[in-house]
Amino acid sequence: MSAETAQHPGAARVGIGGPVGSGKTALLEQLIPRFAVRGTRLAVITNDLVTKEDAERLRRSGLIAPERVLAVEAGACPHTVIREDPTLNLDAADLLEQRFSPLDLILLESGGDNLASTFSLELVDYWLFVIDVAGGGDIPRKKGPGVVQADLLIINKPDLAPHVGVDLEAMVAEARAVRGDRLVLVTNCRSGEGVDAVVAAIGRDVLFDAAS
Amino acid sequence: MLKFDTILGLAGDPALHERLHGLEHRGAVETIVLEPRDMARHRLRATTDKGTDCAIALARDTMLEDGAVLLLDEARAIVVRSAVQRWLALVPRDAAAALELGYHAGNLHWRVHFEGARLMVALEGPEAAYLERVAAFLEDGRVRRADG
Ligand SMILES: Nc1nc2c(ncn2[C@@H]2O[C@H](COP(=O)(O)OP(=O)(O)O)[C@@H](O)[C@H]2O)c(=O)[nH]1
Ligand SMILES: [Mg+2]
Numbered sequence: 001m002s003a004e005t006a007q008h009p010g011a012a013r014v015g016i017g018g019p020v021g022s023g024k025t026a027l028l029e030q031l032i033p034r035f036a037v038r039g040t041r042l043a044v045i046t047n048d049l050v051t052k053e054d055a056e057r058l059r060r061s062g063l064i065a066p067e068r069v070l071a072v073e074a075g076a077c078p079h080t081v082i083r084e085d086p087t088l089n090l091d092a093a094d095l096l097e098q099r100f101s102p103l104d105l106i107l108l109e110s111g112g113d114n115l116a117s118t119f120s121l122e123l124v125d126y127w128l129f130v131i132d133v134a135g136g137g138d139i140p141r142k143k144g145p146g147v148v149q150a151d152l153l154i155i156n157k158p159d160l161a162p163h164v165g166v167d168l169e170a171m172v173a174e175a176r177a178v179r180g181d182r183l184v185l186v187t188n189c190r191s192g193e194g195v196d197a198v199v200a201a202i203g204r205d206v207l208f209d210a211a212s
Numbered sequence: 213m214l215k216f217d218t219i220l221g222l223a224g225d226p227a228l229h230e231r232l233h234g235l236e237h238r239g240a241v242e243t244i245v246l247e248p249r250d251m252a253r254h255r256l257r258a259t260t261d262k263g264t265d266c267a268i269a270l271a272r273d274t275m276l277e278d279g280a281v282l283l284l285d286e287a288r289a290i291v292v293r294s295a296v297q298r299w300l301a302l303v304p305r306d307a308a309a310a311l312e313l314g315y316h317a318g319n320l321h322w323r324v325h326f327e328g329a330r331l332m333v334a335l336e337g338p339e340a341a342y343l344e345r346v347a348a349f350l351e352d353g354r355v356r357r358a359d360g
Contacts, residue, residue: 009217009269012255121252148337205257208267
């Protein structure tokens with residue numbers, strides 16, 4: 001039946017979407033060392049609009065071998081390369097799998113989009129959508145497809161709530177209400193608070209950790 | 213947790229059908245029901261109707277299908293079923309409304325198909341969330357719902 005086959009099924013592919021500045025790269029910087037600790041063999045793809053800034057930032061971070069970070073330039077339309085025509089990203093993922101085989105996980109940061117963007121399930125197995133408190137407490141209520149459909153919604157920058165007059169608890173409750181039984185987590189990607197739960201969710205749902 | 217990385221065949225395949233049928237009589241066929249959009253996944257964790265925890269990781273060129281058999285042995289079988297796609301049928305009042313509605317639906321990246329004068333929107337979440345996005349159209353009569 002489910003006998004171990006010799007062939008490695010390939011790396012899980014996880015997308016990280018969300019508006020520009022919500023903290024996607026900061027989340028990556030928190031996730032990478034945590035996956036390293038648990039022995040997950042990792043590579044990263046960034047989608048920048050016209051530069052390779054996020055890729056360069058990660059390569060210089062010392063958190064991951066620089067060659068394990070690939071940049072795909074998304075051009076003016078960041079959602080096209082993660083949904084309608086993910087060819088560039090699929091090629092990048094295949095290339096990483098060839099070069100660093102066997103890989104367990106490829107994390108793919110989207111170039112930053114509006115709230116309507118979603119990932120193609122041809123490209124990723126699971127995707128996160130990162131919004132932040134400073135973007136406004138009413139974001140969940142607007143029910144953007146990213147907020148509603150992502151496998152995991154992350155509300156980042158809880159530390160800013162008092163400064164921008166957002167009621168964090170109400171924002172989280174509203175997010176849970178529009179998402180039914182899909183997961184919502186709060187992270188602070190500067191301090192790392194809440195990030196372990198993100199690792200646990202990815203571990204359970206696509207790396208197939210035994211139930212804890 | 214049971215791990216699967218291949219599809220053995222489809223439940224309707226003559227080669228599998230008889231064995232499945234036998235197991236069915238003994239109540240030993242478990243199903244995993246997936247939303248239509250989740251059928252596009254290559255890797256997912258899912259629970260059968262009998263509570264068996266399953267980890268599915270298929271090769272990138274393999275697709276799940278309605279009736280995909282993941283497990284078939286003497287004791288039991290596990291079959292994937294696609295839930296029926298739900299649609300929202302919208303009828304624009306006139307050409308102007310149709311242009312507007314089409315543009316709007318495109319902006320929202322809704323998955324649609326056209327059925328004569330109807331715009332059929334694939335529901336990938338609660339229907340209320342979709343209705344809310346066209347509330348203005350429905351309110352002033354530019355668009356109405358067609359049921360059935
Ligand atoms: N206060 C606060 N700032 C954060 C947090 N997470 C990220 N940031 C800051 O938000 C800015 C944008 O983050 P970045 O990761 O580049 O956003 P991206 O465009 O989504 O990749 C940076 O200056 C981060 O330091 C957080 O939890 N709290
Ligand atoms: Mg970034």
